[in-house]
Amino acid sequence: MTIQDPYENIRDWIPETRNLLIGGREVVPEANTWEVVNPATETEIAQVGGASIRQVDAAVQAAREAFGPWSQLTGEERSRHLHRLADTIEEAQDRLLPSIVNEVGTPVSLASYLQVKMAVEEHLRFAAEAAKVNRTVHLGEHGVPHPTMSDVVYEPAGVVAVITAYNYPLNLAIFNFGGALAAGCTVVLLPSPRTPLTTLFLGQLIQEAGLPDGVLNVVVGESEVGKHLSSHPGVDRVSFTGSDSVGEKIMEQAAVNLAGVTLELGGKSPSIVMPSADVQSIAIEMHMRWARNGGQGCAALARLLVHESRYDEFLEAGAEAFDQMVVGDPWDLATNVGPMIRPDHRARVEGFIAEALEVGGTKLLEVEKPVPDKGYFVNPVLIGDLPHSARAVQEEIFGPVAVILPFSTTEQAIEMANGTVFGLAANVWSEDADEARHMAERIRAGTVWINGGGGMRGDAPFGGYGRSGIGRQLGEWGVREYLEVKHIQWRI
Secondary structure (H helix, E strand, O other), X not given: OOOOOOOOOOOXXXXXXXXXXXXXXEEOOOOOEEEEEEOOOOEEEEEEEOOOHHHHHHHHHXXXXXXXXXXXXXXXXXXXXXXXXXXXXXXXXXXHHHHHHXXXXXXXXXXXXXXXXXXXXXXXXXXXHHOOOOOOEEEEEEOOOOOEEEEEEEEEOOEEEEEOOOOOHHHXXXXXXXXXXXXXXXXXXXXXXXXXXXXXXXXXHHHXXXXXXXXXEEOOOOHHHHHHHHOOOOOOEEXXXXXXXXXXXXXXXXXXOOOEEEEEOOOOOEEEEOOOOXXXXXXXXXXXXXXXXXXXXXXXXXXXXXXXXXXXXXXXXXXXXXXXXXXXXXXXOOOOEXXXXXXXXXXXXXXXXXXXXXXXXXXXXXXXXXXXXXXXOOOXXXXXXXXXXXXXXXXXXXXXXXXXXXXXXXXXXXXXXXXXXXXXXXXXXXXXXXXXXXXXXHOOOOEEEEOOOOOOOOOOOEOOEEOOEEOOEOHHHHXXXXXXXXXXXXXX
């Protein structure tokens, strides 16, 4: 009996939209074109033209003109607009899914929820409801030198430039513009040039949803476009998702205008296995988690800190995870590890592996089946026998590579967990609830899971310490990134 491929009719679909969205109108790009390549097949799937500097200016101006009317809507009115946009995106799931699979390479078995449904159901819907919240604080009476009353009110900051990374093109866009639009700001959205197709298609959906002209604009381009946008005098806030090195530059560019920044950057997140942990039940989950999306996730828990008493047992239990890892065609339902985004990134990941071995590291576990002949694939690998100071331990690799280090005491585990310049996420595995909570409170990271935690919550903040960023996305905290605070005081 032949099993029907549920994605047979959509797997080759590529968005046809190649135009920018500026002020509610589709605009033909004026700058140079580049090819978009399917990372699993190495074939060109589209030619995309970038925005000119003039078009970036026009997008900012459109957002500026739309800001007054949009910011003056009631929260209920903005909420209805955002829910309608969420409805439109939901109706387009069967087109968004192949767009993301074909330009990012995320296995379809993971992409449906992680790349599409979560973005709408968890995050955009939350933003739509958050738009309704009255955040005014009544401070009450103050008697010096004479009686007064005070309110603290929150007002939208203005025009927001949203610049996103390639690994989750729809999610990361909504992470950022959802809170901004809920706050009453308007947005110019710039995706990674590596994955522009999904965002250009999003521009079409924005039109279909009837979002007011200029509220959410879409431009694409390479580094010069990003630089112009983040340093534009008409931009009041810049929100960027990407590497810490680029985040530095974004911050410098925004500083020219003293524009506020929200930066969600890289990580080198630890997953800590305490002596009481049930190693046999967690090892597979731990490995599959850092390897998903080809390890191309900022919060990937790819620095494994394992108590020395459980180290050998953990390695033995984890071998089964590597047996379950299938590297290859993202449209194959058995595949759970897709390709790197580009050949230069594959070379970077392979360079980290080679360097780690050169300085004394050892491949303790790896997928040994040959990778496909076509596609930018890297087999997952776990590397041990490295000092904590090694580059592979300290720097974000952004590929299917994890490192493992033993520790002997709780204090040492915490010291190692906090022993990088990053602080995005962490995980503590322990059967002792008090121990796990105590450790979570001492780890310097924006999110700490205990025993794997759960799904990403739309009502919880996401962001990091140190070089993992500034500010927070999602939840009420992600809305307040785009609000100014005003004190109003009057005599009574």
